[in-house]
Amino acid sequence: MTKVAIITGASSGIGRVSAVALSKKGWSVVLFARRSDKLLETKELCQDPEQCFIVQGDVSNETDVLKLFQETLERFGRLDLLFNNAGSGAPPLSIEDMPLAVFQHVVNVNLIGTFLCTREAVKIFKLQSLQGGRIINNGSISAYTPRPNSAPYTATKHAVLGLTKSTALDGRKFNITCTQIDIGNAHTDMAARLSVGALQPDGRIVPEQTFDVSHVGDAVAYLADLPHEVTVLTFNIMATGMPFVGRG
Template sequence: MSGEGKVAVITGASSGIGRSTAIALAEAGWSLVLFARRADKLQDTQAQCPRPDKVLLVNGDVTDELAVIGLFKAAVQRFGRVDLLFNNAGISHAAAPLDEISLETFQNIVNVNLTGPFLCTREAFKVFKAQSPSGGRIINNGSIAAHAPRPHATGYTATKHGVLGLTRATALDGRAHNITCTQIDIGNAHTDMAAGHSLGALQPDGTVKVEGTFDVKHVADAIVHIAGLPLNVTVLNFNIMATTMPFVGRG
């Protein structure tokens, strides 16, 4: 489905799922506004898109309110509207028992994984409601950790459960304004962030097992499909994972 004339804002677009999604949307004809902290890596993403001239790069941090406000102002100034926000930026923390996680570590992951998506969602709402035709779509990068935790991942698990709440609240509050919201929960797409799981991940029974991964392109293709749906159609939750992922009956 063609994305000609449509504009997507992607956070965390400098690598991994964000980069793959940017390339896939660009190949489908979308114009892009790419946001991340690492300017050089953003440039690498732009260079891999088929129409680099239809890609705007904005350097910044999702935890910085003024930077997020500036991101959406820049998007509208360049392209005139926004049709899609992909809240993709996120971090994890080193595995540790709950009682060994510092307040600084916990607050940092909350700021990136939950406050950042809130700020971006808030600013997207303002644009979606003001533009003509009004409306838009938000896709949040959740995790299967939003439904079943890993051992020693308290901060990550808590924030991804928070994203699930943000997704549902966004879908509800957006209903009257032609704004829809999806959470995509991904089980070990093969990216740098998930690479360690292919070497061995701690399981709830105390064993360490190699977990399956799959090509991140399949995540990007799924997002392109959801993004291309009409706004009267909502995919509230979308789970995509390796077939051998220990999630159903995780044990």
């Protein structure tokens, strides 16, 4: 039986490489994001584009999320994996200069979107004939240690860690597992600027080491293929030389 995965934020970066990695392992993949043209690009990169299904929408919009899960069931009849990958950052501003609208946008995408998708996945996992499933949440090094001027992103990633633990606990008796993958400096369009120079707590601008994002896709595919009897609660993957361990 072919396994089925939903990946949010599948139009680029980590979502795209994860879709490609799962496709290579024979998964059917549902690609979800706002940009349908970029989702088509992801689909064509997959091992079997015919086993990739595109749903366009906004992860922070409840109606769009409901459509995503309904159309997944209509197309494939079941769900085995949800990768809550969609995320948003904010301009690097001190908290006193942070507009409420900017803070709320990050909360809506990073936390509310993760909650909405988790809720719908759990409903399916509990009710389907082969009960259970796996959820992977895209966390961050920022779920543990912030960068300067990153209050919205850091706050939401700390919150996602709490949601990950609650999901793992509440899902235990239903064969539902939940993992948070914490990624540090994967070389995506969003993180490319770090290799040029990143603000450090002492005020210096320092180029940081990054690593090939394809390794994140491979890690997601590894986690996805574990049996439900095994839970990896948190999984850290980062550039060896990035300033995290030892605070610099």
